[in-house]
Amino acid sequence: MSTTPHRRDVLPGSLPPRGLSRVEAAAYIGVSPGLLDEMIRDGRMPPPKRMNTRTVWDRYELDTAFSALPNAGSTVANAAWDGSNVELVDFRV
Numbered sequence: 001m002s003t004t005p006h007r008r009d010v011l012p013g014s015l016p017p018r019g020l021s022r023v024e025a026a027a028y029i030g031v032s033p034g035l036l037d038e039m040i041r042d043g044r045m046p047p048p049k050r051m052n053t054r055t056v057w058d059r060y061e062l063d064t065a066f067s068a069l070p071n072a073g074s075t076v077a078n079a080a081w082d083g084s085n086v087e088l089v090d091f092r093v
Helices: 022-029 033-041 059-068
Strands: 049-051 054-058
Touching: 022 033, 022 054, 022 059, 054 059
Parallel strands: none
Antiparallel strands: 049 054
16 A cells, blocks of 8 residues: 555645646536536637646636526627637547
């Protein structure tokens, strides 16, 4: 059994990680990984960042994009995230 702590275990509970995996990013905004993929493709959510072989989503960018989503019953999105820089890529790992 390894005694090396999991990378999430080294952070105090009051300091959430900034970089999230695909599954974590989806859970963070309350959707399935498949719906996160769809939202990235259509520009509602930001694409991930690459760090060597890792694919991670920036929690702050997710917050901005989430805040830009329209409220229930509204068809007008907020202007915080415009999705203009989205590259259509398959992000499943």
